[in-house]
Amino acid sequence: xxPEPSRSIPALVEQLSxxxxxxxxxxxxxxxxxxxxxxxxxxxxxxRTSARLARHQGMSLGxxxxxxxxxxxxxxxxxxxxxxxxxxxxxxxALLTHDPRRRxxxxxEALPEPQQETLxxxxxxxxxxxxxxxxx
Numbered sequence: 001x002x003p004e005p006s007r008s009i010p011a012l013v014e015q016l017s018x019x020x021x022x023x024x025x026x027x028x029x030x031x032x033x034x035x036x037x038x039x040x041x042x043x044x045x046x047x048r049t050s051a052r053l054a055r056h057q058g059m060s061l062g063x064x065x066x067x068x069x070x071x072x073x074x075x076x077x078x079x080x081x082x083x084x085x086x087x088x089x090x091x092x093x094a095l096l097t098h099d100p101r102r103r104x105x106x107x108x109e110a111l112p113e114p115q116q117e118t119l120x121x122x123x124x125x126x127x128x129x130x131x132x133x134x135x136x
Contacts, residue, residue, distance in 0.1 A: 013126070023100040028074070032057075034100065036067045040077055041088045041096055048085040058131060 024031025039056060040048050054064040068086060071077040076092035088096075108116060 020101075020104055023103065026100045027095060027098055029095075030067075032063070033067050033071055036064065037071060037076060037088065037092055037096060038099065038101065040071075040086045041093065045085050048087070049083060050079075050086070051083070 021031050024034050026034075029037070035057065036053055039053050043052065043056075050061060050065050050068050053068070054061045057064065068077065068079060071092070072079050074091075076089055076095060078087045078089060080086070108119070111119070
């Protein structure tokens with residue numbers, strides 16, 4: 001008989017992360033491209049740059065710039081000159097109505113409000129802690 005997988009919080013967060021990440025391969029986009037499209041649709045205009053997206057994701061500019069070029073080639077965003085805002089096109093906004101994150105959003109919204117608040121605070125604490133810790 002196989003031992004039951006770990007039910008520790010880190011194991012559950014990892015499992016959730018992997019499950020959510022796998023849903024990001026949808027409608028011709030990869031997870032990072034969905035993240036970029038969401039960012040440009042949701043961020044204030046002055047923050048809609050590749051550099052801000054890279055900082056938001058904790059990534060270097062090269063991979064982020066490739067994602068932005070791909071989104072532009074697909075007609076989902078319009079890039080300006082370096083440092084200028086990226087604009088989501090009508091096609092990009094239409095695609096966001098099929099965003100795989102919507103399922104997770106619905107599941108979170110179904111939680112009682114106190115649970116949502118506790119989960120949000122806990123996840124923010126974990127994210128800040130991981131960002132502050134130097135890589136091993």
